[in-house]
Amino acid sequence: MSINLVVALMPEAKPLISHFDLAAVNTRSPLPVFQRDGIRLIVSGIGAAAAAAATGYLFAQQQQRDLAWLNVGVAGHGCLAIGEGRLIHKISEHNSGRNWFPPQTLKLGVASDALNSVSRIERRYAQPQFYDMEAAAYYATACRFSSGELVQCFKIVSDNPSHPVDAVNADTARTLIGAQMKSLDRVVTALSALSDTAIKAVTEPAALDACLSRWSFTVTQQNQLYRLLQRLEILEPAPANKAPDLGHCQSATAVLAALNRQVNQLFVQP
Amino acid sequence: MIDHIYIESGLREHPRVVEIKQRYTSATIVECDRYGEVFNPKAQNFRLQKSRPALILADKPRGRVQQAPAGYGIGGDHHYYFSHMLNCLYDCRYCFLQGMYRSAHYVLFVNYEDFMRDIRTTLAAHPGEDVWFYSGYDCDSLALEPVSRFCDYFLPEFAGLPHAKLELRTKSTQVRGLLKQPAMDNVVVAFSFTPQEVSAALEHKVPSVQKRLDAMLQLQRAGWQLGLRFDPVIYSDNFKQQYRELFAQVFATLDVALLHSVSIGAFRLPKQFFKTLVRLHPHEALFAGPLREEGGMVSYQQSLGTEMIDFCTEELARYIPQALLFPCDYAA
Numbered sequence: 001m002s003i004n005l006v007v008a009l010m011p012e013a014k015p016l017i018s019h020f021d022l023a024a025v026n027t028r029s030p031l032p033v034f035q036r037d038g039i040r041l042i043v044s045g046i047g048a049a050a051a052a053a054a055t056g057y058l059f060a061q062q063q064q065r066d067l068a069w070l071n072v073g074v075a076g077h078g079c080l081a082i083g084e085g086r087l088i089h090k091i092s093e094h095n096s097g098r099n100w101f102p103p104q105t106l107k108l109g110v111a112s113d114a115l116n117s118v119s120r121i122e123r124r125y126a127q128p129q130f131y132d133m134e135a136a137a138y139y140a141t142a143c144r145f146s147s148g149e150l151v152q153c154f155k156i157v158s159d160n161p162s163h164p165v166d167a168v169n170a171d172t173a174r175t176l177i178g179a180q181m182k183s184l185d186r187v188v189t190a191l192s193a194l195s196d197t198a199i200k201a202v203t204e205p206a207a208l209d210a211c212l213s214r215w216s217f218t219v220t221q222q223n224q225l226y227r228l229l230q231r232l233e234i235l236e237p238a239p240a241n242k243a244p245d246l247g248h249c250q251s252a253t254a255v256l257a258a259l260n261r262q263v264n265q266l267f268v269q270p
Numbered sequence: 271m272i273d274h275i276y277i278e279s280g281l282r283e284h285p286r287v288v289e290i291k292q293r294y295t296s297a298t299i300v301e302c303d304r305y306g307e308v309f310n311p312k313a314q315n316f317r318l319q320k321s322r323p324a325l326i327l328a329d330k331p332r333g334r335v336q337q338a339p340a341g342y343g344i345g346g347d348h349h350y351y352f353s354h355m356l357n358c359l360y361d362c363r364y365c366f367l368q369g370m371y372r373s374a375h376y377v378l379f380v381n382y383e384d385f386m387r388d389i390r391t392t393l394a395a396h397p398g399e400d401v402w403f404y405s406g407y408d409c410d411s412l413a414l415e416p417v418s419r420f421c422d423y424f425l426p427e428f429a430g431l432p433h434a435k436l437e438l439r440t441k442s443t444q445v446r447g448l449l450k451q452p453a454m455d456n457v458v459v460a461f462s463f464t465p466q467e468v469s470a471a472l473e474h475k476v477p478s479v480q481k482r483l484d485a486m487l488q489l490q491r492a493g494w495q496l497g498l499r500f501d502p503v504i505y506s507d508n509f510k511q512q513y514r515e516l517f518a519q520v521f522a523t524l525d526v527a528l529l530h531s532v533s534i535g536a537f538r539l540p541k542q543f544f545k546t547l548v549r550l551h552p553h554e555a556l557f558a559g560p561l562r563e564e565g566g567m568v569s570y571q572q573s574l575g576t577e578m579i580d581f582c583t584e585e586l587a588r589y590i591p592q593a594l595l596f597p598c599d600y601a602a
Contacts, residue, residue, distance in 0.1 A: 089274060089300050101300065101308045103373075104274050105322040112274070112298055143313035150318070198318060201552060227548070231558040267560040267574075 011170035015178035048137035068195035074158035075132040088153035093136035205229035274324040319374035330379035355409035361474035369543025406439025413442040453493030460497030465512035502537035535598030538569035
């Protein structure tokens, strides 16, 4: 399982930390980070800049592309009842007018809704959608590191026209998120499985590191080497696939030529 | 099947949009300003999205009728294509659409009347001449017929334009719409085939060869003109046996005398599309095969490509007259 959770406030994070049994990573970290078994959670603080910074910070800690990302939080809504939880299929940034559409590829039966990211607390709830202050910045940032299918938001209604935002406090946020933990667990599991699929698709050929450490390849040659080794693995799967015999090669160019010959010998000419 | 439908906000009252919404009452409707907001963003993975594509209902404002690529023709001098849809219900590993688009969502352009107006304008530029219009270039012409109602609209329009020749290209068995109306002289329904073994490995969700042949037979009996498209021809160690068996199966089912055309072409892709496909499916054996890049196209190594096409051409000559056969050589 590998997923990054981005949460604005500690009361929102606590039910997740408890449910997934996460432990604090480093008390000197500029932002609180918790993790266990591939699940990482960062507490960003409120607003767009905080969300973007936290997302970037978490990526920098791992340097792994195509990880799953999930922004979890409470939010206002124009009409949904308090406690309702939804994935987000459209994020609009109020200030810029930009829209993002996180692709909904998870087969979970969890309903989805639109969200408007605003820069100030929303009290009018003009549209029948969610209102928050982080999702747009989080999504735009996380999509620099992962494909949109792997970057999702899950929001839970904390306030609406009948229940103003002023009544929301730490206890409310903790309780509301705790009550959605079953859905959240399913989303986390499915999203991290999707990420695993994407990451597995780019497994490096077994002999790559040995070749790179022995011979000096240009960047172009590294790409050629990667693909030739990959083709060998595909065309001659284990156990037939032995490590290529390249011991006699004096240079990277000779390695590539030898691999090319080895690949071409695998084809039965008609 | 369709859980999310994205609709351009300007189309929310369009009759086709209303009808499709009524068909998918449980789908979540998401409005967008332009379909490109959903379809074009960079951070998308075609492969991940293909597991659960959404439907996008959009308007195509321009570029509705395009010149067909060289080598796409099946006789005649003027060849154009038009795409009322982008992307396909099926998941064929070799399909160039994966290299062309970032999204696997199905885009359905609902302004059919505008397409038809442009088709008439294009036809008028070639007075008295036959002009071919291909509908299955960026999509499968028939696979999403129950949703698109493409044939319901376009066939009656083409019925009044005898010089406009329409090719419907498909791997689908959705022929009910065609069977409920009279066959047309200026419409060819062309089915694509690879050997069953290849199809099972590479053409995910595509009906079996026999099911497609059964659909073709129904159409042939109803008087529809049929085309066969052996394109792309795919290499394997025993491709000769596979294609020999495929041709035998096909021509044992269909009446050759009633065939309109047969075309054949080896697997080939623009280099950039090929790179994208390898990135999406790095462990796919097809892309690890005996391929070469030349002139911006990736195809089988020359001697192999020639051998495969020559073999298939000779085999086909046992069943069909030379005049029916059209080679597809995009690299030419």
